[in-house]
Amino acid sequence: xxxxxxxxxxxxxxxxxxxxxxxxxxxxxxxxxxxxxxxxxxxxxxxxxxxxxxxxxxxxxxxxxxxxxxxxxxxxxxxxxxxxxxxxxxxxxxxxxxxxxxxxxxxxxxxxxxxxxxxxxxxxxxxxxxxxxxxxxxxxxxxxxxxxxxxxxxxxxxxxxxxxxxxxxxxxxxxxxxxxxxxxxxxxxxxxxxxxxxxxxxxxxxxxxxxxxxxxxxxxxxxxxxxxxxxxxxxxxxxxxxxxxxxxxxxxxxxxxxxxxxxxxxxxxxxxxxxxxxxxxxxxxxxxxxxxxxxxxxxxxxxxxxxxxxxxxxxxxxxxxxxxxxx
Amino acid sequence: xxxxxxxxxxxxxxxxxxxxxxxxxxxxxxxxxxxxxxxxxxxxxxxxxxxxxxxxxxxxxxxxxxxxxxxxxxxxxxxxxxxxxxxxxxxxxxxxxxxxxxxxxxxxxxxxxxxxxxxxxxxxxxxxxxxxxxxxxxxxxxxxxxxxxxxxxxxxxxxxxxxxxxxxxxxxxxxxxxxxxxxxxxxxxxxxxxxxxxxxxxxxxxxxxxxxxxxxxxxxxxxxxxxxxxxxxxxxxxxxxxxxxxxxxxxxxxxxxxxxxxxxxxxxxxxxxxxxxxxxxxxxxxxxxxxxxxxxxxxxxxxxxxxxxxxxxxxxxxxxxxxxxxxxxxxxxxxxxxxx
Numbered sequence: 164x165x166x167x168x169x170x171x172x173x174x175x176x177x178x179x180x181x182x183x184x185x186x187x188x189x190x191x192x193x194x195x196x197x198x199x200x201x202x203x204x205x206x207x208x209x210x211x212x213x214x215x216x217x218x219x220x221x222x223x224x225x226x227x228x229x230x231x232x233x234x235x236x237x238x239x240x241x242x243x244x245x246x247x248x249x250x251x252x253x254x255x256x257x258x259x260x261x262x263x264x265x266x267x268x269x270x271x272x273x274x275x276x277x278x279x280x281x282x283x284x285x286x287x288x289x290x291x292x293x294x295x296x297x298x299x300x301x302x303x304x305x306x307x308x309x310x311x312x313x314x315x316x317x318x319x320x321x322x323x324x325x326x327x328x329x330x331x332x333x334x335x336x337x338x339x340x341x342x343x344x345x346x347x348x349x350x351x352x353x354x355x356x357x358x359x360x361x362x363x364x365x366x367x368x369x370x371x372x373x374x375x376x377x378x379x380x381x382x383x384x385x386x387x388x389x390x391x392x393x394x395x396x397x398x399x400x401x402x403x404x405x406x407x408x409x410x411x412x413x414x415x416x417x418x419x420x421x422x423x424x425x426x427x428x429x430x431x432x433x434x435x436x437x438x439x440x441x442x443x444x445x446x447x448x449x450x451x452x453x454x455x456x457x458x459x460x461x462x463x464x465x466x467x468x469x470x471x472x473x474x475x476x477x478x479x480x481x482x483x484x485x486x487x488x489x490x
Numbered sequence: 491x492x493x494x495x496x497x498x499x500x501x502x503x504x505x506x507x508x509x510x511x512x513x514x515x516x517x518x519x520x521x522x523x524x525x526x527x528x529x530x531x532x533x534x535x536x537x538x539x540x541x542x543x544x545x546x547x548x549x550x551x552x553x554x555x556x557x558x559x560x561x562x563x564x565x566x567x568x569x570x571x572x573x574x575x576x577x578x579x580x581x582x583x584x585x586x587x588x589x590x591x592x593x594x595x596x597x598x599x600x601x602x603x604x605x606x607x608x609x610x611x612x613x614x615x616x617x618x619x620x621x622x623x624x625x626x627x628x629x630x631x632x633x634x635x636x637x638x639x640x641x642x643x644x645x646x647x648x649x650x651x652x653x654x655x656x657x658x659x660x661x662x663x664x665x666x667x668x669x670x671x672x673x674x675x676x677x678x679x680x681x682x683x684x685x686x687x688x689x690x691x692x693x694x695x696x697x698x699x700x701x702x703x704x705x706x707x708x709x710x711x712x713x714x715x716x717x718x719x720x721x722x723x724x725x726x727x728x729x730x731x732x733x734x735x736x737x738x739x740x741x742x743x744x745x746x747x748x749x750x751x752x753x754x755x756x757x758x759x760x761x762x763x764x765x766x767x768x769x770x771x772x773x774x775x776x777x778x779x780x781x782x783x784x785x786x787x788x789x790x791x792x793x794x795x796x797x798x799x800x801x802x803x804x805x806x807x808x809x810x811x812x813x814x815x816x817x818x819x820x821x822x823x824x825x826x827x828x829x830x
Contacts, residue, residue, distance in 0.1 A: 188640070214640070220670065225629045225663025232633020235618060236568070238640060252659075259623050260630055268611035268619060269602030270822040307829045328825035357829070404829040 164347060170203045170340040172314035173279075176321035177204070177241060179350045181211055184239060187325055190217040190226055191243030200245045201281060201340050227253035227278065231260045231330075234276040239325060244280035247296035247334065254299070261330040262305030277324045279333035281340070282310075283375060283425040284462060284473050293462035293469075295426035297334045297374075301402045301435070307356055308402040310334040312377035314344035316400055319354025327356070334402075336375040357404035361413070365395035368483045369413040369420045371436055373399040376423050376474055383479035394483060402432050410436065411444050418449040419486040423479050428456040453482035512719075513784045519561070519718045520777040521793055523553040526577045527774055528801045529586050530749075533576070533593050533607075536805065537753050542593045545622075546607050549577030551748035554773035555680050556581035558721025559648055559743075562729045568616045568638075568647040570631035573608035574747075575620025578650060583615045590804040596811035603814040604822060625651065625660035628677070632664040635675035639736060646732045647675045648725070653742075654685030656699055665740065669706035674732035676725060677740045686751045687759040703740035714744040718773060748772075 167175070181187045188211075193200040195208040195218040208216040219226040223244060230240035244250045250257065261274050284293045301308045307329055311317040317335070324331035346352075362377055363384050372380040377398040384394035395413055399406065414420050420440055422433045437452045458472040484490045507515070530548045537546045549556070552574075560569065560581040571578040579589050584600060592599025593607050600612050608622040618634060621627035631649035638645040655661050656679060668675050679699045683690055690697065703710035709731060713724050721743065728739035746768040750757045757765070781787060820828045 217671075220666060222663040222666060224660055225632070225667050228626070228629025228660065228664070229633035229636055229667055232570075232618075232630035232635075233637040233640070234633070235630070236634050236637045238637045255623055255626055256629065259626055260621075264619065265825065266819075266822045267601060267605040267609040268613075269600065269604050270818070271601070271611050271613040272618070273825045275825075304823050307824075329829070404827075 164345040166343050167314055167346050168340065169314045169317050169335070169342045169344070170201060172318040172346045173203050173321055173335065174205065174207065175346070176318045176325070178207060178210065180322055180325040181215060183350070186237065186239045187241065188215040188217065188238065189241045189243060190219055190230060192219050192221060192245050194218060194243050201337060203340070204243070223249050223253040224256055227256040228260060230276050231256060231264070231274055234274045235264060235272045239275045241277045241279065241325065244278065246292060247280045247282040248292050248294050250278065250280065250296060257300065257306070257330070257332070258303060262303045265305060273328045274330050275328045276330050277321070277333060278330070279321070279335060281337040282334040283336055284457075284469070285337040287464055287466055287469055289464045290461045295424070295457065297332070297402055298426045298431035300332050301432050305330065306403065307331040308334065309356060309400065310374040310402055311400060312339070312362075312374055312398050314342065315346045316354050316360070318346050319352050320356065320400060323353045323356055326353070334374055338375050354400070356401040357406055358400065359406035359409040360398045360400055361395065361409070362398040363394065363396040365393040365417070367393045367417055367419070368486055369395045369397060369410070369417045370423055370479060370483065371397045371399065371410060371420060372423045373402060373432070374425070376425060379474060379476050380423050380479055383476040383483070386476065387480055387483055392483060392487065405435070405439070407439050407443065410440060414440055414444045415447050418447055420448070421453040421455060421479060421482045421486055423455040423474055423482070425457050425474060427459050428454060429459065450486040450488065453486050455479050455482050509784070513781070513786050516719075516777060516781055516784065517786060517789060517793065519557055520774070520781060521797060522557045522581060523718065523774045523777060524794065524797050525586060525800065526553045526557070526580050528797055529576060529580060529589065529804070532801050532805055533590065534749070534753065536594070541809070542607065543595065544606055545573065546593070546753045547574040547751065548747070548749040549574055551768070551772065552680055552682060552745045553577055554715050554718040554721055555678070555743050555745055556650070558718040559678055559725040561722040562726035563646065563648065566616060567645050567729075568618055568634050569650070570618045570627050570634060570647065571620045571650045572624070572627065572652060572655075573620055573622045574652070575608065575610050578620070579610040579612065579617055582612070582617045584610070584612045584617055586800055586804040587807040588612070590808040591811050594808040594811070595813065596808055597814040598807065598811040602818060602822070604818070625655040625658035627651070628655065628660045628664035629667070632668045632673055632675055635668065635673035635738070636671065638674050639671070644733060645674070646729050648678060649675060650678050650680060652685065653679055653681040653683070653690055653694065653699055655679070656702060657693060665703070665706045665708060665738070668738040669708045672736040673738055674736050675738045676728040676732055677738065678725065679740065679742045681742055681744050682747045684747075684751070684759065687755060689759070699742040700740055709737055709739040710741070711739060712742045712744070715773065716771060716776070718777060
């Protein structure tokens with residue numbers, strides 16, 4: 164199986180689906196002539212032409228809404244935001260149109276659209292470019308949310324998203340784009356939404372993560388192994404639908420859980436996971452569920468302070484030890 | 491780029507239809523406008539009786555815009571509208587029964603009672619919805635036109651909004667994209683002079699909305715709506731341009747609503763004299779007068795009683811229809827299994 168980068172896996176997914184289905188097109192800022200702000204769409208303009216790889220002006224509300232309208236009447240747009248931070252000016256389009264049209268039309272119209280972009284912290288990009296936006300969107304019924312951590316999942320989940328008849332939001336990471344991994348070449352390689360992956364089996368504590376933080380959790384688990392602590396790392400892969408069964412099965416085995424992810428601690432995906440585990444597996448728990456999140460402050464520019472604010476392996480290790488009462 | 495400016499003093503002179511054809515078309519227009527007027531009056535009554543909830547924005551006074559504009563379309567063309575959408579829905583061919591049942595929140599409503607007054611949808615008639623966020627639907631409408639261009643299906647999209655919407659970004663971004671990508675769309679600004687209760691002089695630096703097309707190199711037109719045929723002709727020109735060249739147009743249609751912004755609005759921001767002055771130009775009344783003057787007055791009694799019957803049936807249908815049940819909530823939220 165060839166080893167390719169995460170960004171190439173995304174490009175494979177888009178290219179294969181565009182080859183398979185004439186209704187699929189890619190639209191966003193810098194996706195064509197510039198070959199992609201993060202080179203995810205490199206070469207796609209040449210391959211598919213300007214009708215299907217479309218450079219948009221800086222008008223996120225405009226082109227997000229345009230994609231939604233095109234999807235309502237049968238096209239299957241892939242809308243790339245340069246980053247999820249910039250989707251905030253298109254939030255109304257996703258909240259009030261993409262997510263609501265099916266229900267408020269009595270089921271007459273569906274919106275088969277994919278929005279995708281890098282998300283979360285990168286490297287010192289500062290206060291306005293470091294948001295973990297998945298928490299805002301995961302709350303909205305009508306949307307599906309994926310957050311692949313590996314190149315294989317990036318390809319398989321994005322392909323599934325493009326074929327889905329609902330609006331799907333794909334949360335990538337600038338820090339993952341260059342990560343390499345084995346990715347099947349099969350054009351029918353699809354990863355279903357709503358199925359978490361056990362990235363590392365273990366018996367002592369369950370660490371639940373998604374996107375970039377899966378790698379941080381695996382790093383923490385490797386270090387904890389040397390201390391005799393056997394951590395199970397669950398990669399959620401999709402946040403809505405959320406694979407509750409895999410979480411409960413793991414907690415029934417380890418009796419302890421740590422949720423680790425980017426994003427502020429007030430509410431969000433982490434809080435949702437804690438709620439489900441305590442509600443559905445209360446008797447299985449031998450310790451309070453720990454959360455490792457972004458600190459409750461805007462992202463600072465200073466490199467050391469940024470690292471302090473972002474979840475780190477050391478923080479996950481501490482949380483695991485607290486859940487074992489070894490802190 | 492096509493940039494045309496027109497005023498009512500320079501009316502286009504399309505080949506006039508034969509008098510009897512024109513008169514029969516006027517009768518059809520009058521029937522549609524009356525159907526909308528009566529639908530709105532009956533929904534106001536039902537609202538007062540507590541049978542309709544939420545917001546109710548009436549189209550009374552503006553009927554000639556939707557009726558004239560939709561007359562310029564082919565059946566497969568698309569329309570996208572605002573929360574003041576009952577008139578547009580009926581003008582696009584939707585059955586009044588399905589509109590009224592939706593207002594009553596019934597399962598037989600066009601949106602199964604899940605949308606309500608502001609969210610009328612009908613896939614069969616290519617009515618792509620009424621939308622409640624001012625300006626939020628304008629980019630969406632550009633996307634519908636984008637799909638027509640992408641598929642080369644020859645369809646045109648009409649997008650309606652009020653003058654209150656031209657201050658928000660969605661309007662400008664949609665105009666910018668439509669002009670840039672040459673999308674077959676006609677933006678119709680129904681300028682009824684009040685953005686809710688604030689006169690346009692307090693919200694707009696430029697009174698002539700159509701001027702905003704210039705920034706995007708887009709064709710424009712402006713008319714003071716006095717006659718449904720004129721709306722049809724002027725929108726028809728823009729529709730023909732969209733269909734043949736893919737060029738969008740911004741049309742400002744100056745109109746006036748005779749009722750408040752919504753049912754909770756007593757309209758204290760304007761004088762009774764101003765309202766009465768505008769009512770003298772009621773296009774519905776004028777259409778009726780023209781029918782009488784044209785010698786077809788004897789057809790009015792049957793037409794009007796026919797409309798009354800249709801409205802009565804619609805109200806009865808709405809009242810007698812069942813409410814939607816909880817089982818449709820999740821099924822209509824997602825296509826396929828619910829994602830939680």
